Amino acid sequence: xxxxxxxxxxxxxxxxxxxxxxxxxxxxxxxxxxxxxxxxxxxxxxxxxxxxxxxxxxxxxxxxxxxxxxxxxxxxxxxxxxxxxxxxxxxxxxxxxxxxxxxxxxxxxxxxxxxxxxxxxxxxxxxxxxxxxxxxxxxxxxxxxxxxxxxxxxxxxxxxxxxxxxxxxxxxxxxxxxxxxxxxxxx
Amino acid sequence: xxxxxxxxxxxxxxxxxxxxxxxxxxxxxxxxxxxxxxxxxxxxxxxxxxxxxxxxxxxxxxxxxxxxxxxxxxxxxxxxxxxxxxxxxxxxxxxxxxxxxxxxxxxxxxxxxxxxxxxxxxxxxxxxxx
Numbered sequence: 135x136x137x138x139x140x141x142x143x144x145x146x147x148x149x150x151x152x153x154x155x156x157x158x159x160x161x162x163x164x165x166x167x168x169x170x171x172x173x174x175x176x177x178x179x180x181x182x183x184x185x186x187x188x189x190x191x192x193x194x195x196x197x198x199x200x201x202x203x204x205x206x207x208x209x210x211x212x213x214x215x216x217x218x219x220x221x222x223x224x225x226x227x228x229x230x231x232x233x234x235x236x237x238x239x240x241x242x243x244x245x246x247x248x249x250x251x252x253x254x255x256x257x258x259x260x261x262x263x264x265x266x267x268x269x270x271x272x273x274x275x276x277x278x279x280x281x282x283x284x285x286x287x288x289x290x291x292x293x294x295x296x297x298x299x300x301x302x303x304x305x306x307x308x309x310x311x312x313x314x315x316x317x318x319x320x321x
Numbered sequence: 322x323x324x325x326x327x328x329x330x331x332x333x334x335x336x337x338x339x340x341x342x343x344x345x346x347x348x349x350x351x352x353x354x355x356x357x358x359x360x361x362x363x364x365x366x367x368x369x370x371x372x373x374x375x376x377x378x379x380x381x382x383x384x385x386x387x388x389x390x391x392x393x394x395x396x397x398x399x400x401x402x403x404x405x406x407x408x409x410x411x412x413x414x415x416x417x418x419x420x421x422x423x424x425x426x427x428x429x430x431x432x433x434x435x436x437x438x439x440x441x442x443x444x445x446x447x448x449x450x451x
Contacts, residue, residue, distance in 0.1 A: 148361065155357045163352035177353055184360045185367065254346035276340075277347040308339055 151191070154200070155184050162208045164277060169212040169269050170219075171262055179215050183208050205278055206288045209270045216266045260310040268303040271296055 162183050167176035186207060187200070194200050261269055267289075274285045282300065286293040 148364070151364065152357055152361055155360050159352050159356050159360075160349035163356065164347075164349040167350060168347070173353065177356065177359075180352060180356070181360050181363055185363055188364050188367075254342075254348075257342060257346040272343070273347060276343040277349065279344075304336060304339060307343075308336070311339065 151188060154187070158201070158204055159184075161278070162204055165205070165208045165270075165273055166212045166215075168258070168261065168273050168277070169209070169266055170216055175215060175219070176212075179211050180208070183211055202288065205274060205280070209274065209289060213266055213270060256314070257307065260307050263310070264303050264306060268299050268306075271299040272303045275300060 159180065163176055163180045166179040166183075167173060170176050170179065183204065187194075187204065190203070191200075194203055261272065264272065270289065271285055274280045274288060275282070280288070282293050282296045286296045289296070
């Protein structure tokens, strides 16, 4: 495990830390971005997470521990950022949806060419209608491939609550998919 | 797949499909380029006040400041002691001079009184001698 050196030469430690950042940056950024839907804010949160990791590294004993720590802290920090943003009066919701729609529409056009039933971009767009906690649970389940028990531990909530969030989220996505299918069928 | 109870078979099939689609769709995204560099830069920034080189420089300057303050305090202390001793020496010399003057005056007075007594004795003896 990465250990902060006692000597004054910090370079090897920083190189190892850089490797750690490069290994986990996609995961951390994706969780933050998919909860927040804003690349700038997601990067800010992801940077904060890695800075906190740098400070806490001495307490983390294994790579598994680091991974669990990153998932937990990223979700919590992204949810905090989401709450802070939602509470700001000056926050323009339209701007957020507009940016997200542009990003997702671009992806949707690319995915449509591949002829998939539920395109990635569509799924991501439908996900924006979910609550932040539902998105978090869904991300940990499908992006991070975690089991409901692991998600419950990471988010400090009962497993039944995790399952309930998952079921509601999937139900919402399914209803969106069905609506879309009907629209396509009706022309 | 997430378990759903009492659901029609078609729903389960849709869920399985949705499960697969979600797993495929939610692949990790690449962060903006240069992300790791920016994180490392922030780490360096946060570390600057704690870096050993900086600490050493700060420590040396700090020690120099303390040494200068100690020298200044010592100089002030020695100056004060010297001034006090000088003041005491002057006061002592003045007192000694006063005592010597007083002794000289006393000596002269005693001498004058002795002469007076001696003269008086001689006069008495002359009167008594027929």
